[in-house]
Amino acid sequence: MSPVRSNPERLSVLDRPNSYIGKTVPRPNLDRLLQGRGSYVSDMELPRMAHVVFLRSPYAHAEIVSIDAAAARRMPGVVAVVTGKELADVITPWIGVLSHLKGLKSAPQSAIAVDRVCWQGEAVAAIVATSRVAAEDAAEHVAVEYRELEAVTDMRTALDPATPVIHASLGDNLAFERVLDAGAVDQAFAGSDVVVEAEFIFGRHTGVTLEPRSVVADWDAAEARLTIYQGTQAPHMVQNIAALHLGLRESQVRVVCKDVGGSFGIKVHIYADEMATYALAKLLRRPIKFVADRVESFNTDIHARDHRCRGKIGVRRDGAITAFEIDDLTGIGPYSMYPRTSAIEANQVVNLVGGAYTTENYRARARVVFQNKNVMCQYRAVGHPIACSVTEGLVDLAAMKIGMDPVEIRRRNLIADDAYPCASPSGLRFEQLSHHASLAKIVEMMNYEALRAEQVALRKQGIHRGIGIASFIEVTNPSAAFYGVGGAKISSQDGVAVRLDAQGSVICQTSITEQGQGSQSLTAQIVGSVLGVSMDRVRVILGDTDMTPYGGGTWASRGAGIGGEAALQATKILRKNILDVAAVILQSTPAELDIIDNAVVNIGDGAPRIELDELARIVYFRPDTLPPGIQPELMATRHYVPREYPFAFTNGVQAAWVEVDTDTGFVKLLKHWVVEDCGTIINPQLVDEQIRGGVVQGLGAALFEKCAYDDRGQLTNANMADYLVPMSGEMPDIDVGHVVSPTRESELGAKGAGEAGTAGAAAAVANAVNDALQPFGTTITEIPLTPQVILTALGRI
Amino acid sequence: MKAAAFAYARATSVANALELLAVHGEKARVLSGGQSLIPAMNLRLVAPDVIVDIGELAELRGIAVKGETLVIGALTRHADLLKSSDIVKCAPLLGAAAAHVAHPAIRNRGTIGGSLAQADPASELPACMLALGASIVVHGPGGERRIAAEDFFTGIYETQLAPQDLLVAIELPVARTGSAHFFQEFARRHGDYAIVGLAAQAVLQGDRFADLRLGYFAVGDKPVLAKAAGKLAGVAITPALLAEASDALSHELDPHEDQQATPAMRRHLARVLLARCVASLLNRPDLNIGGRA
Known part of the structure; x- marks a missing residue:
């Protein structure tokens, strides 16, 4: 050649x-x-390595009256039993706040609970032994006396005066609140032909990585250096935080991250038990290994998406959307997570709602409250699935009310492809998006008109299928605007x-x-x-x-x-x-x-x-x-680092084709389509599989996944049999198409693709289910769309 | 998630297994395919002192037709039920049900005896035993005895088996001429435990049921042989009659509540299954009237 x-x-x-x-x-x-x-951390063995097992609180909220570890210390193979008080001499507590999230507050959190536990699963003691099984045996012999306290579990009443305040020093259970008012919302609603309101409810769920969180921490007393082997997404962040709280210089901490068995945002945080593992290595002067088991993964890996969001949309008869308004409420557990905080998700919801559309009238409030459940934080597509489900759900409700096709109402309201650069009412700056090209492409890929005809024909036979469309925008390539400006030492x-x-x-x-x-x-x-x-x-x-x-x-x-x-x-x-x-x-x-x-x-x-x-x-x-x-x-x-735009926004659209069995409430996913625009595509297969994997996690949210808490704050489905992750048997074929608008900020032109699938999948499915249920005159704005939810909505039970 | 320490004994014969169980009693657990016991041990939900592994007892494995009786050894694996031509001929309901037992990896190890002894009310095979009129063959300190499936299951994870007993085989009547079966379950995902399921065995005579046995599962603390079936045997079935039987079924069932479903939903789904079952067995689409049945 x-x-x-x-x-x-x-x-x-x-x-x-x-x-x-x-x-x-x-x-x-x-x-x-x-x-x-x-080479996974779970497989690692080091000379003199000991294993730590954390004894975890069975209560959602309780005082620790006493801990008696004498019997456990005598068990074979036990190296040490360490309580929160003892570990506090080695590692300092932290507070998960960032200065750019104005008003965000949280309480000091310790590596191991001292005096009080605030969620079921919080560690109360570390049992270190020569093997995991020896440590588990000994853990059964640590006697902890608790005085149970009233647990705050329902986010809707967390701010009521009658509800106990979890952290007295904070004064109330409100962690963060943001309000936004852009354009002339009241005028816009007044000038609308139709105003539709709905409350959208999202199930709290989690990431379920195949390999659980795993750490081996190795303190070399001779070199005064800590080596942390950890499956993490952000090694330098771990280095910074570990050094900060162990009183070391960053040069004294090395973080090694080899293969990681899945992360999805679960492994971008610093967890209390990981901090405890670093501290134990320093305290005991030997390598310590912590591998979360599946039950403690469910109880301690961050959860996400526990939101209730009231939404309102105004529309004119010609399909023009006049305004969006939302009031979002989310419960994040007892602490704001460290160091990225648990306010980002709600903040993103405020940022993103309505972001694909031309209307400049947008009002939003988001409140983030504390509760006695596991901590919530950023999981794949942070905030996007909430914002997308609310926005796209409202758009479909509006279309339904004025009798307009869901594709048509989007055509009339999505920001034109030649209108860039421009900004959203919440201040997001868009360099170049391609909503209309994407919509045109997906309509062609799915053969929209033929599908509509098929839907009509099948309805006559009592088969209820639905089509759901969801346009979305996605935050990628974040600059320092994400964390750095708020004081977090997380490199952008x-x-x-x-x-x-x-x-x-x-x-x-x-x-x-x-x-x-x-x-x-x-x-x-x-x-x-x-x-x-x-x-x-x-x-x-x-x-x-x-x-x-x-x-x-x-x-x-x-x-x-x-x-x-x-x-x-x-x-x-x-x-x-x-x-x-x-x-x-x-x-x-x-x-x-x-x-x-x-x-x-x-x-x-x-x-x-x-x-x-x-x-x-x-x-x-x-x-x-x-x-x-x-x-x-x-x-x-x-x-x-990107400097011109705080984020490189991407966009796309998803479509779902589903069948609802109206006798049983079961939803069958027949087909899913995605068109997205991540700019330059480096490896088409990797991009497509990222999209598909993301879609599957979104479909999990739509139909299956939910951390089920009872009113005492007990997580009742912390296992793989009862917490339903999406599995291949239920997944549809997912066709992926692309529109390419490279960012001009970099020579490469690539934007992110890892979260687009998750951003819009649940919204597409929810819209499809509601489309299928149109003849029954009911709409559902709650996920997961379980058979129980659907049968109830249909009045069958 | 590591099991607590336990002693392990590999039984060399049924007699040896019985000896071990006689010695250790309630402190022992029988290990068959291990698909329920081992996870429970790893979660420390159970901590037996002794495991009696019967996995090597070849005499407990296999499927044979003896006259009018189909004999299935307790150690016969779910995967073997799916492959057996005897099952296809003599008890095809079992093959249909076995396909719904969890996933291939579990079907390759799990056994029919283990499933029945475990007596999970949401599992498929116990309900099949009721529908098929099975006898459970048990060896114990007093020798061999046969327990009718209807009597065998006594509650959630509870059966007539005493700690010293070993379930050795299942005996089923070979399907008669005119036999038909229906199996369906509603599970959130393939392989999950059912929210409600129905294993039905019928004998058809013209356009009627000469016999109809409805084995419901996941509708309470044990599988239920629905008496409502009696209303549908020997008569011409109309939508009104089906609705009447369906009401009787609703009264008869006392379903539990869990994360998947309320009792009302379980009753509703049981009715849907009844309509689907009858419509399918009689080839009468007009009877498939959903939960309105």
Whole structure:
């Protein structure tokens, strides 16, 4: 192949010959994982390692009267039993607030409860033993006397004067409140032909990672250094927090993150039991391992989405939406989570409602209250599923009231594709979205008109199918506006270092992390493409604070857009440096040379001039043959953070085709479609599978998942039999299409894709179910849409 | 989630298993396929001192037709029920039900004897035993005895089995000419325990039921052989008669409440199943009148 280009200036680094960008290439780590050679923290064994099991409160709210561990300490294999008071000498408490979330308050939280437990599952003692089973045996012999206190469980009454205040020092149970009033909402409602109101109810659910949260903490007393092996999305954040609360400098803490068995936002936080594990390693001067079991995962992994949101929409007969108004209430457990806080979700709901539509009239209130349940925090698509379900549910209700087709009302109200840049009533700035192109594409993909005809025909046979549409916007590539401005030491920039090794291969160290998304693959694809080397020559190193540049990690759909751009920029420098040296060796000029297929070639005729391994040999072993004054730099580092836009918004639309058995209340998911716009697509298969995985989690919310608490604050379904995760048997085929509007803020042009699927799936299904139920004159605005909920709405029971 | 320490004994014969159970009594638990016992032990919901593993007792495994009786060894796995041509011929209801027992991995290990001894009221096979008129063959300190399925199940996870007993086999009458069956359950996901399920066995005579046995499960603390079936046997069935039987069924059932369903919902779904069952067995779509039946 001789790539001859007539106008090379017009080709970006991504369009180079043999580019991997936009191609489905296998992930470099696949063989390792498929051959069972993955390296998970759960599998780790270190010399002298002990295991910690946490004794957890059976009460949602109780005073700890006494703890008697004498019998447990005598049990075989027990190394130590440590209470919250004892551990407080090693690690300081924390408060999960951020300054940009004005008014957000929370109480100090300890690694292990001291004096009082505030949710069922909060740790009251750590039992450390030579094996997990020995620790579990001993845990049964720790006698804790509790005095049960009244538990605050219902978010609707959490602010009532008669309800106990969980943290007296805070004065009330209100953690955070935000109000927004944009445009002229009252006037807009007054000028509407129809105003529709509804209350939307969302089931509290959780992420259920295949591998539970796992930590091995190893304190080296000689070096005064703590090494934390942890399945985390944000190693540098863990380093910062661990150092801060253990009284260490960050340089004394190394965080290593190898393979991670699923994260979904669950592993982007710092949990009390993880903090306790770090502290125990320091206290006991030996490696300590904590692996959450499934029951404690349900009781302590963050929950999310427990919202009740009243929504109101105004519409004119011609379909023009005049205003949105919402009043959102959410209960977050007894503490705001650390360090990202538990106010972000509600804040996002306020930000996002109505964001795809042109109306400028929008009023919102969100209140975040404390309760004696497990903590809530950010889980995949933070706030988006709530905002999308409320917005799209209201839009469909309005369409139904004025007798307009759901696609048509969206056509008339979505922001025009040529109206960008623009901003939402809540102040979100959009660079370039493609709502109309996306809607047009999905209508074509699903053959909307034919589906409507099929629906009508089947209704005559008593078969009730429905179509649901949900447009959405999604926050990706967050800048410092997300956390940094609020005082959290969570990096919004990422760094990549690339170097040519002595045989012409590339070592690439990146600060983004891999939890299965394909971070390694997309990095290797970018580096290989920009440099001109084959992917098998690119080795990507990530997940180690000693070894990689400083950065945020992988969360909030930021890995590809931010880490990918850093990789691109670093590789451009390396490429330039290589061509500079090559020009010297070849007595040519850099402008006349290119790197293609692992060799330096003539840019004009593609003729090979020098292999990269030969160039590296000369640079590393025979620099004496280079002219004086030439010092090649075959390593380059670049960092990147978006500066112009606080977030790179993406958009898309989802559609669901469902069948409701009106005798039984069961919903069958027949088909699901997604069109989304994440800008430049680096690896189509990885993007599509991210979308599909996200959709499945959204479908779980729509039909299955709910943490069922009783009125004493007991989680009653903390197991895989009773907490229903979505499984393949119930999942529909999911067709994914794309519209591509690259962000101009980066050369790569990539926006995030990791959460789009979750953002709109439940809204599409809920709208489809309501569409199916139209002949019955009932609408349901509650998820999960269980048979019980549907039969009740139909008046069957 | 690690089991508490326990002693382990692998029984070498039925007699040996009975000896072990006689010695350890209530402190022992029989390990068959382990699909219920082992998770319960890992969750420390149960902590037996001794596990008596009967997994090697080949004489308890297998399916045989003896005259008019189908004999299924207690260790016969769910997967074997699905593959057996004898089951297809003599008790096809069991094959239909076994397909709904959890997932392939569990069906490959779980056994029919284990399922019956566990007596989970939401599981499929106990209800099949009622519908099929099975006898449960038990060996105990007093020798061998047969317990009618209708008497065997006494409550949630409770049966007529004493701690020293071993369930060794199930005996079923071979399906008669004109036999038909119906199996359906409502579960949130494939493989989940049913919210309500029905295992029905009928003998058809022309356009009527000569016999109809309705084994409901997940409608209370044990499987229920619905007496309402009596209203539908030997008569021409009209929607009105079906509705009458359905009302009788509602009265007869005393379903429990759990996270999946209220008692009212269970009654409703039981009625839906009755209508579907009768409509399907008689090939009368006009009788499929949903919960209104």
